[in-house]
Amino acid sequence: MDEKTATPFGMTLSEIHRKLTELQTAPTRSLGQNFLHDQNLARGIVALLDIQPGDHIVEIGPGLGALTEFLVRPDTRLTLIEKDSRLVPHLREKFESGTTRVFHTDALDFDLRELWGAGPVKIVGNLPYYISTPLIAKYASALSPASRLVLTLQLELAQRLGASHDTSDYGAMTLCTGRRWDIRLERKLPASVFHPRPKVDSAVITMRRKPRDKVRPLDDAVFESLVRRGFSERRKQLRNLLPEFKNDWEKIASALGVSPTVRAEQLAPAQWESLAFTASPKTAQHGAERFDVVDENDQVVRSEFRDVVHVNNLRHRAAHMLLFNASGELYLQKRSIWKDRNPTCWDSSAAGHVDAGEDYLTAARRELHEELGIEAPELTSIGRLTCSEATGWEFIEIYTGQHEGPFQPAALEVETGAFFSLEKIRAWAAASPGDFSPVFLQVLPLLKS
Numbered sequence: 456m457d458e459k460t461a462t463p464f465g466m467t468l469s470e471i472h473r474k475l476t477e478l479q480t481a482p483t484r485s486l487g488q489n490f491l492h493d494q495n496l497a498r499g500i501v502a503l504l505d506i507q508p509g510d511h512i513v514e515i516g517p518g519l520g521a522l523t524e525f526l527v528r529p530d531t532r533l534t535l536i537e538k539d540s541r542l543v544p545h546l547r548e549k550f551e552s553g554t555t556r557v558f559h560t561d562a563l564d565f566d567l568r569e570l571w572g573a574g575p576v577k578i579v580g581n582l583p584y585y586i587s588t589p590l591i592a593k594y595a596s597a598l599s600p601a602s603r604l605v606l607t608l609q610l611e612l613a614q615r616l617g618a619s620h621d622t623s624d625y626g627a628m629t630l631c632t633g634r635r636w637d638i639r640l641e642r643k644l645p646a647s648v649f650h651p652r653p654k655v656d657s658a659v660i661t662m663r664r665k666p667r668d669k670v671r672p673l674d675d676a677v678f679e680s681l682v683r684r685g686f687s688e689r690r691k692q693l694r695n696l697l698p699e700f701k702n703d704w705e706k707i708a709s710a711l712g713v714s715p716t717v718r719a720e721q722l723a724p725a726q727w728e729s730l731a732f733t734a735s736p737k738t739a740q741h742g743a744e745r746f747d748v749v750d751e752n753d754q755v756v757r758s759e760f761r762d763v764v765h766v767n768n769l770r771h772r773a774a775h776m777l778l779f780n781a782s783g784e785l786y787l788q789k790r791s792i793w794k795d796r797n798p799t800c801w802d803s804s805a806a807g808h809v810d811a812g813e814d815y816l817t818a819a820r821r822e823l824h825e826e827l828g829i830e831a832p833e834l835t836s837i838g839r840l841t842c843s844e845a846t847g848w849e850f851i852e853i854y855t856g857q858h859e860g861p862f863q864p865a866a867l868e869v870e871t872g873a874f875f876s877l878e879k880i881r882a883w884a885a886a887s888p889g890d891f892s893p894v895f896l897q898v899l900p901l902l903k904s
Contacts, residue, residue: 466521468492468650480541489649491521491581491607496648501525503605503641503661504577511573513601515562515580515590518542522579523550532573536562562590567598568873571890572883576600581607584653588612588628595636595662597789597871604662605641613640613658620723627686630727631679635670636662667792667799671728674866678731685719685727692716699734707733735866745811746771753842753850758811770842772809773849774819775898776834778827778858784874785902786860788826790892791870796847797892799870806894808849815852827872828863832856838901846894853898877902 470492491497501522506512508530517523517535519542526533533555537543543559551557558565563586570576578601582590587608594601608616617638618624632638644657684696694704694715708715711726722730744761748769764771778786786804790797807822809815820831833856840851864872875883884891884899891899 466490466492466497466519466524467494489581489651489653490518491648492650493648496644497522498525499642500579500605500607500659503659504579504603506531506577507575509574511570511576513570513576513578515578515582515594517546518581520546520549522581526579527555529554534558534570534573536560536565538562563593567593567596567600568875568879570600572879572886574887575602577602578604579606584609584612584655591616591632591662595632598873602664605659606662607644607657607659609653610643610656610658613660616640616660621721623720625720626689627679627683630682630724632662633724634675634678634728635665637665638662670792671725671732672793672867673728673731674735676866677735678728681731681734682719682727685722689719692718693722700730744808746808747811747813749842749850751842761808768844768848770848770850772815772818773807773846773851774809774815774822775803775806775851775853775894776819776823776831777837777853777855777898777902778804778823778832779855780857780859780874782874784876785880786858786862786872786874787880788864788872789870791868793867800892800895801890802892802895803898804872816854819852819854826865826868828865829858832858840894840897845897849894851894851898853901855902 504512506526506528511532511534512526513534513536514523514526515536517537518539523533523535523546527550531554533550535546535550535555535557537546537557537559538561540559543557547557558569562580576599578594580590587606591604591606593599594604615624615626615628616632617640618626618629639661641659641661644659646652646654646656649657681697685693688696694701694708696719700707705715707730708717711722711729713721713726745758746761746764747755748757748759748764748771750756750770753772759769763769780786787801788804790800790802792798805822805826807818807826809818813821815836816834819834823829823831834854835856836852837855838853840846840849840853842848842850862872864870880899884896888896
């Protein structure tokens with residue numbers, strides 16, 4: 456299909472009426488359709504994306520294309536996700552091209568795996584108010600590649616997302632979303648800028664993913680459980696809602712610098728994180744692990760502590776495991792933002808060092824249990840990477856096996872994971888090699904289609 460360029464004039468109210476008449480349709484309340492007709496606002500919302508050459512822009516619910524008009528650029532990719540079958544032909548005719556794709560689906564059902572491998576992702580959308588919360592949870596999740604979201608929401612929800620502690624708007628959503636994202640209410644929007652007019656005011660927010668040094672290492676499941684229980688009955692004191700702390704509550708409250716009678720909204724985000732850290736299972740320090748040090752022929756010469764091995768670039772051993780489902784898709788894990796090497800990169804299904812006294816297969820089985828929470832299936836060795844600077848001075852044995860999941864990725868080790876086709880992975884690695892760990896890029900050529 457030939458490249459298309461939208462006219463940079465936006466959509467006025469009269470243009471919206473004309474197009475709806477032409478399409479013989481009308482806004483549907485059940486879909487939460489309210490079309491923006493203020494062109495200056497549309498430009499301003501798009502400007503908040505800070506679009507750069509090579510970006511991949513995703514618009515949720517483009518409708519008639521009021522924002523899309525300003526998103527079409529020759530140096531970016533554009534993905535449009537539209538649920539309304541009446542509007543999809545119009546969007547495809549007007550915008551679809553070699554760099555713009557239109558998906559006819561509910562944004563809640565859209566496969567986030569489609570967004571990887573096409574450049575840095577930024578998301579924009581005028582979200583239907585009745586499903587804004589689950590949409591934010593999905594597109595701000597660990598599986599989403601988005602680094603920035605610019606969203607139009609019901610004003611009440613926007614205020615809750617960006618609330619300060621010790622206010623009535625502050626709650627579980629504020630904390631659980633704000634832990635990984637910087638959220639800012641950019642501007643309020645009156646109902647008059649939409650057709651039809653919604654019964655409530657709206658607001659535009661930006662969400663920017665926090666850098667790793669701004670996110671405290673914690674088990675997010677523990678954090679979210681504490682927060683949701685703590686806010687389940689706002690009038691109750693926390694010590695009555697979190698019984699696991701009952702015996703030590705006076706000491707914990709003192710360490711947090713708060714009264715023992717404190718309620719949920721009185722704890723600042725950093726204090727909630729400290730509380731979750733107290734409740735999280737403590738794991739052994741990696742530096743205390745011992746590895747076998749080997750020679751150039753992979754023969755054991757002695758054992759050393761992990762830190763000694765890494766600091767001195769001593770030869771040692773590791774195993775990578777590649778798990779396929781019955782459809783032939785490969786499960787990839789996304790490394791945690793707190794990993795000391797290659798944080799946030801996609802990697803083999805599981806991988807880890809061979810501990811002192813272990814053999815490769817024993818280590819492979821142990822790592823599958825520790826990283827993915829599964830008992831190892833039958834594993835087959837398909838090759839080895841020779842120790843070199845490119846492998847981090849590791850001899851690496853590579854195993855394949857079959858498993859359908861579900862997996863339980865280890866907190867602090869694995870951010871998320873998903874099955875991908877080998878075709879998708881190869882195209883993705885060719886387009887964005889920096890998304891993958893360097894070792895996995897060496898493993899990939901060993902896999903047969």
